[in-house]
Amino acid sequence: MPGRRLLAMAAILLIACAAYLSWGARGDWAFILSFRGTKLAALIVTGTAIAVSTKLFQTISGNRILTPSIMGFDALFVLLETTLLFALGGFGYTMLDSTIRFAVTLVLMTLAAILLFGTLMHGTRRDLHRMILVGIIFGVLFRSLSSLLARMIDPNEYAVLQANLFASFNQIELDLLGVSTVLIAVALFAAWRLRDTLDAMELGREIAINLGIDYDRHVLIVLGIIAVLVSVATALVGPVVFFGLLITSLTYQIMPGFRHRDHLIANGLLAGIVLVAGQTLMERAFHLHTPLSVIIEMLGGLAFLILILRGHTR
């Protein structure tokens, strides 16, 4: 049963990809395919990263409405990038190879995420209200620090950063795509290997330990995976708040059962479908100039509200 749904979703994703690549194409096919193909790859890679990181976060936090971005993960990434620019200065920042710069931010991000969120998750009881509060406070703190730093940086230099941070699904940072794809593949593989462990972790700390999971260590490992996924996605398309929530909520509706072996794949496929189909429609069918992210964020925000109002906070 789950297998057939996954196949159906894979088929829909393939159709969406074919439509994205071929719809309205005129002229040199080699150029079109490489141009659109790169963008397509970027859409799928980032979508999967955001959706899977959200699912992983929901598993270790034991609820279905929190996401890494609500908890301030991507705000943390922005803060680190801003701090890096502040420390190096505009010239140093631009001179630094973008891959190396990305690697430095990634390492810092992973450490910071484990340090901050690890302590939050570590307690013997996971209090949802405390987590939401701390998440909101972290998010506001990180954003305020970023904007404080931004005010202290020369506006010309800040423009460099802005181009990086305010990427979108329309303007993906393609020069990082290669290294990003590798990183995301490694992180996804790590998550996939933990799929059965994640099933047990979703039952909560005490039951997971009872079942023989080294819970506290695995929370840190999963936080590390989340940090990598969020960093890469944020570097490529900038902060996206509600997309992950939209995808995981839809996946819970579509996929029966609880197994991560099904849900991880379903989240990835669905993220691809929504982004690729959405982008195809926006670019080709409606010729709209509204960024896709605006619509997705609106739908995701609605999903968030509905979840809260229906009391699905567990």
Place this chain on the structure above:
Amino acid sequence: MIEIDRIGFAIGKSEILNGVSAQLPRAKMTAIIGPNGAGKSTLLSLIARLIPPASGTIRVGGYDVQQTASDTLARILAVLRQENVIASRLRVRELVGFGRFPHTRGQPDAQDGEKIQWALDLMALSPFADRFLDQLSGGQRQRALIAMILCQDTDYILLDEPLNNLDLFHSRKLMQVLQDMAHRLGKTPVLVIHDINYAAKYADNILAMKQGGVFANGPTQAIFENHLLSDLFDTPIRIHQIDGQPVAMHH
């Protein structure tokens, strides 16, 4: 045997356990009794390596619970705490199936299916096996969780107030099942329990705790004595022998 050696535990500055030492015999049912705040649940969590002790060691069946790998321990001891909030949307059978996780790592075979059905039948859950957990009453949920623990098929079974939410029928049934497991299968159930008459009827051994220390530890008949229990709970308790069983009158 469970060997507890000078276990200390504190939350912040308040001391919960002050150097507790006790031995709980194998193949016997032990009930941990005592007033609120005596440290009963904390001791159970420490035995089950859910929290690390500040000092001292605990051995279960010869394994030091702080040193032994968690997955090895999961095949030796199973534990159920009082409050369990489960985020996943699980069916009863799926939850009970998790009891096989330490043995199979998520790949159950036919034999596991039999074990799962056995645990479901034992807790009278077969009619609800395909219901979701959030469609159950409190008592049914509790039984589903206990079924998962029994399905784990470990030598040591630690339960924190397992009779919570259970009606008279199922309370009695559970205690009979556990007693049977101790006497017939050589398992070692350890229960934190508030109803001392259930302890009197079914437990072979009693660990009485008060103010973070051991108040008394011994065979049930020796503990069920007027002065000892009255002092333990700071309330007058009279023990009557009814049909050869000690019954505590405390109301």
